[in-house]
Amino acid sequence: MNSFLPILGLIILAVIIIGTYRMIIIKRQHRKLNDLRFNRVKPLYDKLNTAAELTPTEVKPYAENLLTRETTYQLLNEHQKLSLFPGELVTIEKAAESNLANWLEFPTELGTCPDEIEHIKRVGIDFDGKRHMVFYEVFKYKTLEPHWAAKDDWILGVVGPYFEDSKPYDFPQATFSRVSSTLETTSPDEEAKWVHEHISRRR
Incomplete structure (x- = not known):
């Protein structure tokens, strides 16, 4: 019984360490993925935040790409430019x-x-x-x-x-x-x- 408690304590400590480490790694991976996702639409984002004119032809590749379609729609909606988004994808x-x-x-x-x-x-x-x-x-x-x-x-x-x-x-x-x-x-x-x-x- 006396030897069981220290072993149990070590097991619990190991679980906490592994769980914390996994949480840190996952958060880091999510942050990296979010940065990647922003970079995919950054040219579109930059143009929407300047006085530069944006055309449907420029928007189309972002809307057709599965990984940028949602973000593209959201960006255009925020800037009241949904008319540039392809209608067949709405x-x-x-x-x-x-x-x-x-x-x-x-x-x-x-x-x-x-x-x-x-x-x-x-x-x-x-x-x-x-x-x-x-x-x-x-x-x-x-x-x-x-x-x-x-x-x-x-x-x-x-x-x-x-x-x-x-x-x-x-x-x-x-x-x-x-x-x-x-x-x-x-x-x-x-x-x-x-x-x-x-x-x-x-x-």
Whole structure:
């Protein structure tokens, strides 16, 4: 008994040290990623904050890129220049696609933008028993070798919830991918329901 307490204390101390170290590393990685994301749109940001004229042609590459689409929309909205954003990309589906790609890029998730991503369907879920619906956009995505997730082929990702009055580029609170959920093991409806019950309803 006397020797057990010091061992228990060492185990607890080790867990605290490892947890603290991991938190520091993750914060550093997130900061680095945020800097990278800002640098991707910096030319657009600089032009919006000067008297220089901006054209739809200049905006288009930023809007088409999954990793800069959301930020581009937000920047243009802040500067009241949404007329420069391509109209065909002003949809919940296109916004959700960009949101998922950015979420997957975090080091604690996929760690990269998928090589391919495709929208599968919108799934509606009755959330209060009174026919009030929430909606989730379900995507499939894949990465290529040598990425560790390439072996799983198509993986499911879910973005939402959205409501009947949601607008494109409203921020979804429960973007998620279990990474282990593939088209071979889980249906889009099942995955949306899992995210609704385990992620969305807990926030």
